Amino acid sequence: MTRVVVVDDQALVRQGISGLLEVAEIDVVGEADDGQAALDTIAATAPDVVLLDVRMPRYDGIWTLERLRESGSAVPVLVLTTFDDDAAVLDALRAGARGYLLKDVTLEQLTRAVRTLAEGGTLIAPTITDRLLRAIRSGPPPPGADAPVEDLTERELEVLRLMAEGCSNREISEILFLAEGTVKNRVSTILLKLGARDRTNAVLRALHEGILR
CATH class of the missing domain: 1.10.10.10 (Winged helix-like DNA-binding domain superfamily/Winged helix DNA-binding domain)
Structure with a gap:
């Protein structure tokens, strides 16, 4: 089974995602509510994929990605964000995220994304917006x-x-x-x-x- 760590500062969202992934036979090996807790959990559990929220108090998703990159970690990170967070998503991709999804995705889309990253793939083109493309180029x-x-x-x-x-x-x-x-x-x-x-x-x-x- 694919092993996943879920990082989100909202307990209900975190627990909901974890429960859905378990139903889809994806093993949630840890949860964290901010970046520092995420680093500790990732180090302790060695997951195949990390699901990471961008907006979190104290140590947010970008901080977490930068610390993972500095440590040489190769764990693929899938950012979960909201519709209007294009700038944050671009920052996340530049910081080393392997892809992103909106939080209103279906369980099928989420599990497919997790397995894609676990197999070495990325998730950029299927969901990237015109605003993101313009931001990348300009x-x-x-x-x-x-x-x-x-x-x-x-x-x-x-x-x-x-x-x-x-x-x-x-x-x-x-x-x-x-x-x-x-x-x-x-x-x-x-x-x-x-x-x-x-x-x-x-x-x-x-x-x-x-x-x-």
């Missing part, structure tokens, strides 16, 4: 944007587009009829050429540079 460049961008091959662009759609390496290999190891190598090359530290940052950089439209 706002400050993502981390690593001072590095030169090398040209991507046509096959690397195909892989990058599927990364932006949230596909995991396994899904990309099935779509493009490539070995999963080959896809992993191509993803590594894409990160190197874009000067990106991870898949999410690579997609943000590609959007900012106009490589993805």
Whole structure:
């Protein structure tokens, strides 16, 4: 079973999400009500995915993401937010979140998102708004944007587009009829050429540079 930590400052929301995930056979191994508690819980439970609220008192979601990045943690984080939090979501993606969902999603959408991140995928393109796209292209460049961008091959662009759609390496290999190891190598090359530290940052950089439209 996929192991999840749920982070939200509202106990009722936290308990509701946890209960629904358990029904869907996703193992909730911990809960936290702010960023510091989240870091402690993540360290103690080693989850496959973290569900993280952005707006929390004291230590919020962005602070938590930045601390996870500084510690070298590779745990994928799915941000849960409200409709009008585009700026916060963009900050979260730049801080290392692997995707986001609105809090009014269905249980099916939530469980699919959790499993996608657990398998190495991202969730950006399916739900990203026009405002977010404009903010990415007109706002400050993502981390690593001072590095030169090398040209991507046509096959690397195909892989990058599927990364932006949230596909995991396994899904990309099935779509493009490539070995999963080959896809992993191509993803590594894409990160190197874009000067990106991870898949999410690579997609943000590609959007900012106009490589993805």
